[in-house]
Amino acid sequence: YVYMGVVLSLISESIPSDLRTSQEFRNVLFDCIGEFIELASSEAMEVTEKRGKKLISAQFLLQALEDLGFKHLIPELQKAAADQKEAASIKRSKKKKNKITEEEMREMLEEQQRLFQAAREQYTGQ
Numbered sequence: 001y002v003y004m005g006v007v008l009s010l011i012s013e014s015i016p017s018d019l020r021t022s023q024e025f026r027n028v029l030f031d032c033i034g035e036f037i038e039l040a041s042s043e044a045m046e047v048t049e050k051r052g053k054k055l056i057s058a059q060f061l062l063q064a065l066e067d068l069g070f071k072h073l074i075p076e077l078q079k080a081a082a083d084q085k086e087a088a089s090i091k092r093s094k095k096k097k098n099k100i101t102e103e104e105m106r107e108m109l110e111e112q113q114r115l116f117q118a119a120r121e122q123y124t125g126q
Contacts, residue, residue, distance in 0.1 A: 007033065043068055 007030065011021060041056075043064035048056045058081050062074055100108075 004030065039068065040064055 008026070011026075011029070015021070040061065044056050044061040047060045047063045047067070048054075051060070053060070062077060065071070065073060065077070
């Protein structure tokens with residue numbers, strides 16, 4: 001369900017550096033994470049269906065977590081969702097800025113050909 005490397009990093013960040021974790025601890029934790037994801041997803045699916053929707057949104061997941069008794073997690077999750085949304089928006093705008101039109105591409109190719117021709121002429125002494 002979850003990338004083990006990410007979970008292991010989170011574990012190491014959350015405990016003192018002089019502590020280690022057993023394989024049994026990690027296995028049980030991975031099982032717990034999987035169960036939590038299944039529970040939250042299932043509840044979010046129910047919230048979505050009750051509202052007559054076909055897409056499970058972050059809003060429905062947050063409602064599901066509240067229904068499951070995890071209301072205390074919601075403010076931090078809302079902040080994380082907002083941060084992620086902003087990062088995605090920045091990434092999209094950077095992608096748009098990096099798009100080159102066909103006209104720009106043609107002009108760049110023509111300029112490249114002129115530069116190659118000038119270099120050939122200079123090299124051959126013409």
